Amino acid sequence: MxxxxxxxxxxxxxxxxxxxxxxxxxxxxxxxxxxxxxxxxxxxxxxxxxxxxxxxxxxxxxxxxxxxxxxxxxxxxxxxxxxxxxxxxxxxxxxxxxxxxxxxxxxxxxxxxxxxxxxxxxxxxxxxxxxxxxxxxxxxxxxxxxxxxxxxxxxxxxxxxxxxxxxxxxxxxxxxxxxxxxxxxxxxxxxxxxxxxxxxxxxxxxxxxxxxxxxxxxLNEQQSIGGNPFAGFTLLFKNPYLLGIAVFILLYTAVGSFVYFELKNILEVFTRDERTTIWAGINTTINVIAIVTAWFATGRITTKLGLAKTLALIPVLVAIGLLIVAVNPIMAAIIAAQIVLKGGNYSVTRPGREMLYTVVDRETRFKAKPVIDIVVYRGGDTITGWAFAGLTAGLGLGLGVVAAIGAGIALVWAITGVYLGRKFEKSADAATASGESS
Missing domain, CATH: 1.20.1250.20 (MFS general substrate transporter like domains)
Known part of the structure; x- marks a missing residue:
């Protein structure tokens, strides 16, 4: 009824x-x-x-x-x-x-x-x-x-x-x-x-x-496709395209870790409540930018630039922001880099990254993607967190120098995005040509 x-x-x-x-x-x-x-x-x-x-x-x-x-x-x-x-x-x-x-x-x-x-x-x-x-x-x-x-x-x-x-x-x-x-x-x-x-x-x-x-x-849909439960790791290491996606995510976590740690450190002078308010303001700004961009601009950006340039767009902007921090390491510049990184990832980079999986088979999507999205992502946080700690606490490098290193990583991230975007476009073109000829 x-x-x-x-x-x-x-x-x-x-x-x-x-x-x-x-x-x-x-x-x-x-x-x-x-x-x-x-x-x-x-x-x-x-x-x-x-x-x-x-x-x-x-x-x-x-x-x-x-x-x-x-x-x-x-x-x-x-x-x-x-x-x-x-x-x-x-x-x-x-x-x-x-x-x-x-x-x-x-x-x-x-x-x-x-x-x-x-x-x-x-x-x-x-x-x-x-x-x-x-x-x-x-x-x-x-x-x-x-x-x-x-x-x-x-x-x-x-x-x-x-x-x-x-x-x-x-x-x-x-x-x-x-x-x-x-x-x-x-x-x-x-x-x-x-x-x-x-x-x-x-x-x-x-x-x-x-x-x-x-x-x-x-809840066990992944099991319905059969095969070795560890096949995700095998698929990842045997496929250069998937390795490229893993590297892309690893570089994103590296840049994100660098920006997060720099922001964490520059906020030490504030009280706990003040820091909470600042972080909330940053998150609110990120969310507004992400929502507005996703509704009105993401589709246009991807269509106009193509996936290769779309995947490189935010990394390049973040690299520019970190170079500004390297020259003038003030809180406003670091906050701006965080907003561009996170807001751009949510609205532009991540949707583009998810498109990369549309040219792989079903087993890859179910088995390799979780390895990349969880193991590589969380593992990347761990590795790059220690890398930042080594640069600051270990080598005693200052905020400006570390920001310059982060900018270099962001540029490598952009280059990886261009590589993946071009590989995707070739695969998509090949699939279209195959469909037309059949």
Whole structure:
């Protein structure tokens, strides 16, 4: 049995999307669910980053190393949970676990006079949370909506992420100096706790309004293509094109690490609450630029420049920014480099990078891509974090010299992007010619 929603929100959604009347409640609830997830996560991000300025470069590099291994362990534990727990219990259990963990961090940091160990644990734990909060949400969506509904509804639902990201980064910007950084943990935990009851209602709507009681998410889809579970590593090391993508991501993490560490260090003179506000302002600016660029410019940039120049665009801009930092190492220049790097990656570089996978076969997408996106990315953070610490704490190099090194890495990143873009264009042209001749 299905029911129709006739409220003002329902009428707006029906007028602007292809949502059917019986899908309104589930779609709006899913949109709100994703909005709240991104709201909570983006409240916590500047809280985490503000802590880093209290620690030395080797200490942060150590935390990044710990994060690499804990992330790998967490993914394995999640895989075990997927195999043993019903999905309807797995999702609320996971979000509930993270919510109460943030409550525990809040209580612990408030009760202990020297909370350095707790804060370092929180710093790592946020990165673990970032591995799961969105991927599990989309697994849930695949369990609630049918394959026929997904193409019509998922774009609208996904817009909740953009709005939630922008709103979440704005909360610390205005509240960190008012209520204190620690209390932001409490707000984020309360948001996560608040969405758990909605999960039960969403499962109810799946049956009563969507009529999808027979829809079940396939969390083991990767296994359906068969083959060696370690084939992703084999595919990566045997394929120059895939190695190029891995190098491209490794260079991105290297540049990102250099900019992050330089920003962390230059913010040491500010208080924790001031740093949280600054990081929130940076994140808000990045999100605004990313959203506006993605909506109005990314497609035009890719079409006009081609993929090779598109992949090189942000690396070149970042290289210029880091050269400016090398000449005049002031905070405004470093913040500008961070905004260009992250905002450009979200709106231009990452969509272009994802296009690179469209010319490879299905096994490669399922097996090699996770190796590149997780192992190479997280491993790159670890390696380049220690490289930066070696340059500063080890060799005693200053901000300007390190920025110049970062600019050189960014130029190599740009060259790699040009190489990959040209390889992609040749593969795409060959596929088009083959299709026309057949």
């Amino acid at each position: 299905t029911t129709e929603s006739n409220g003002p929100i329902a009428r707006i959604v029906r007028a602007t999307t292809k949502v059917e009347p019986n899908e309104i409640r589930a779609t709006v609830l899913s949109f709100a669910f994703l909005f709240m997830l991104m709201l909570a996560y983006n409240i916590l991000k500047p809280v985490r980053d503000a802590m880093a300025s209290d620690w030395s470069d080797p200490e942060v590099a150590t935390l990044w190393t710990i994060n690499f291994f804990i992330s790998a362990l967490a993914v394995s534990i999640y895989g075990l949970a997927v195999a043993r727990l019903p999905f309807k219990y797995l999702v609320p259990g996971l979000y509930g676990f993270f919510a109460f963990s943030f409550l525990a961090f809040y209580a612990g940091s408030s009760a202990v006079e020297d909370a350095v160990l707790i804060e370092k644990s929180f710093y790592v734990w946020i990165s673990v949370f970032s591995l799961f909060h969105i991927s599990v949400f989309w697994s849930l969506m695949s369990d609630v909506f049918s394959k026929a509904q997904a193409p019509r509804l998922f774009a609208f639902i996904a817009s909740g992420a953009s709005i939630g990201t922008l709103a979440g980064s704005s909360v610390p910007l205005f509240l960190a100096s008012v209520i204190g950084t620690q209390n932001l943990m409490l707000i984020a935990a309360a948001i996560l706790v608040g969405i758990i009851p909605a999960l039960g209602y969403l499962q109810k709507l799946k049956v009563t309004e969507l009529g999808n009681e027979n829809v079940q998410v396939d």
